[in-house]
Amino acid sequence: MLNIALPWLEQPLRDALQRARSHALLVQGPAGVGQLEFALQLALGWLCEVGDGRQPGCGQCASCRLFASGTHPDFQLLLPEALEPLREALGLPVDEEGSRSSKSKTAKPSREIKVEAVRALLSFAQSTSARGRAKVAVIFPAEALNGVAANALLKTLEEPSGLLRFALASHDSASLLPTIRSRCQPVPLGLPAREAALPWLAARGVEGAEGLLAATGGRPQQVLEWAEAGQTDAAWQALPKRIARGEVQALADWLPARSIDALQRLCHDLLRRLHGQKPQFFDAAALPVLRRAAPLLSWETELRRAARHADHPLNTGLWTEALVARAQAAFAAAK
Numbered sequence: 001m002l003n004i005a006l007p008w009l010e011q012p013l014r015d016a017l018q019r020a021r022s023h024a025l026l027v028q029g030p031a032g033v034g035q036l037e038f039a040l041q042l043a044l045g046w047l048c049e050v051g052d053g054r055q056p057g058c059g060q061c062a063s064c065r066l067f068a069s070g071t072h073p074d075f076q077l078l079l080p081e082a083l084e085p086l087r088e089a090l091g092l093p094v095d096e097e098g099s100r101s102s103k104s105k106t107a108k109p110s111r112e113i114k115v116e117a118v119r120a121l122l123s124f125a126q127s128t129s130a131r132g133r134a135k136v137a138v139i140f141p142a143e144a145l146n147g148v149a150a151n152a153l154l155k156t157l158e159e160p161s162g163l164l165r166f167a168l169a170s171h172d173s174a175s176l177l178p179t180i181r182s183r184c185q186p187v188p189l190g191l192p193a194r195e196a197a198l199p200w201l202a203a204r205g206v207e208g209a210e211g212l213l214a215a216t217g218g219r220p221q222q223v224l225e226w227a228e229a230g231q232t233d234a235a236w237q238a239l240p241k242r243i244a245r246g247e248v249q250a251l252a253d254w255l256p257a258r259s260i261d262a263l264q265r266l267c268h269d270l271l272r273r274l275h276g277q278k279p280q281f282f283d284a285a286a287l288p289v290l291r292r293a294a295p296l297l298s299w300e301t302e303l304r305r306a307a308r309h310a311d312h313p314l315n316t317g318l319w320t321e322a323l324v325a326r327a328q329a330a331f332a333a334a335k
């Protein structure tokens with residue numbers, strides 16, 4: 001079943017459909033708030049055969065039903081190989097051809113959208129619309145287009161044939177080629193209101209959702225991901241004190257990038273607390289009171305540097321130990 005409805009997207013979706021002036025929209029904003037779902041909902045609305053393409057999809061007409069079954073002839077979704085599993089999560093059928101053509105099951109799936117995929121999209125773009133309503137290509141995340149792929153897309157993005165429309169979505173629109181950005185009408189998507197996010201999380205069985213929502217900076221989809229990976233509010237709030245004690249176990253089950261990310265949030269909050277501001281990601285009671293900013297600032301710089309290499313530590317165990325030891329030293333020096 002199609003799973004792309006998120007309560008906090010309803011109003012922004014209606015607004016975007018009403019205000020669309022360009023054949024290409026660029027949905028941009030933070031990760032974890034439903035950008036891909038939003039882009040898919042735009043496609044559904046444009047293809048729906050009931051309204052004038054300026055309303056959300058009705059969900060009932062032949063076009064909406066084809067979309068939901070994943071067999072709409074006028075729709076294409078472009079994802080990097082590494083994100084192909086999203087299709088299943090969204091209730092779209094898995095692209096058998098796509099998974100067959102990937103070179104090897106053992107190779108690490110690519111995080112880039114490659115030029116071959118864009119070429120396939122362009123041949124879709126040149127064909128006539130099967131149902132005569134529109135043809136829609138969704139590209140997510142747009143920053144995954146590598147340089148060659150982005151260049152291959154430019155001309156079609158600028159002068160699309162006939163009924164072709166694009167919905168691009170990006171977490172990092174600053175890193176897009178300016179030529180891609182300038183050809184799209186921007187649709188900023190902000191963080192959802194807590195009142196919309198909390199019931200959605202509660203309905204999915206997430207406990208302590210309020211604390212985790214703060215921990216993720218207000219991103220409900222990230223909360224769900226964390227909860228599914230076993231993260232709890234209690235464990236999150238215990239993290240600062242465990243790190244201060246030098247407990248490597250506190251980060252043992254985490255991927256390197258997530259460990260760094262958590263420590264960056266911790267450092268950020270320690271600095272806020274030290275300057276008399278309300279912490280953003282942790283409960284104030286979870287944070288030790290520190291007095292000196294300088295050691296935290298140099299720790300922050302080191303974390304930023306480490307974040308750039310967090311994808312491939314040679315030995316994750318040793319790397320995590322060093323990370324925790326460094327954090328503990330920063331805590332001690334900032335006392």
Ligand SMILES: [Zn+2]
Nearest residue numbers: 048058061064
């Ligand atoms: Zn419809």
